[in-house]
Amino acid sequence: xxxxxxxxxxxxxxxxxxxxxxxxxxxxxxxxxxVHFERAWADPESGTVYCLSEGPSAEAVQRVHERSxxxxxxxxxxxxxx
Amino acid sequence: xxxxxxxxxxxxxxxxxxxxxxxxxxxxxxxxxxVHFERAWADPESGTVYCLSEGPSAEAVQRVHERSxxxxxxxxxxxxxx
Numbered sequence: 519x520x521x522x523x524x525x526x527x528x529x530x531x532x533x534x535x536x537x538x539x540x541x542x543x544x545x546x547x548x549x550x551x552x553v554h555f556e557r558a559w560a561d562p563e564s565g566t567v568y569c570l571s572e573g574p575s576a577e578a579v580q581r582v583h584e585r586s587x588x589x590x591x592x593x594x595x596x597x598x599x600x
Numbered sequence: 601x602x603x604x605x606x607x608x609x610x611x612x613x614x615x616x617x618x619x620x621x622x623x624x625x626x627x628x629x630x631x632x633x634x635v636h637f638e639r640a641w642a643d644p645e646s647g648t649v650y651c652l653s654e655g656p657s658a659e660a661v662q663r664v665h666e667r668s669x670x671x672x673x674x675x676x677x678x679x680x681x682x
Contacts, residue, residue, distance in 0.1 A: 521641065523641055523648075532680065534680050537680050537681075537682055538682050557681065557682065558681065558682050559603065559652070559678035560678055560679075560680035560681070561605070561676040561677055561678050562679070562680065563676075563677065564676055566605075568678070594643040594646055594648050595643055595645065596641035596642055596643050596648075596650070597642075597644070598614065598615075598641065598643075598644065599639065599641045599642070600619055600620050600623040600640050
């Protein structure tokens, strides 16, 4: 399992409810891909959302996001953390 | 206090020790700016580092990074989180 940080752009104006709804949509399907979404943070002004997850591959992380309707613009493995 | 996600580019090849050393350098001076760096994640391949912090302003977060020798390329307030 690898940790990933993925980034969504063009989410200007996202609300707390929308972020929570999107996160719950990921949680609902993530198990089938062996992925777990841990946390997410959003900047409504620049329209940037960051999602922290663990999973077998970047492709598996992207499949979860695609199935829940919000494909990521960038996915980076982040094997180092403090 | 606001939560911030900042991003550093061009950090290709960063090691776990270097990430820890940079984080500790931030911790050593953050108090004077009223900032606290919580976590950081690094992708040595793309050279991307993400830092999660809390502080009074993006400028205060940047001053900590500048004083510890690694200015951030982007700083986003992330008032929304799950």
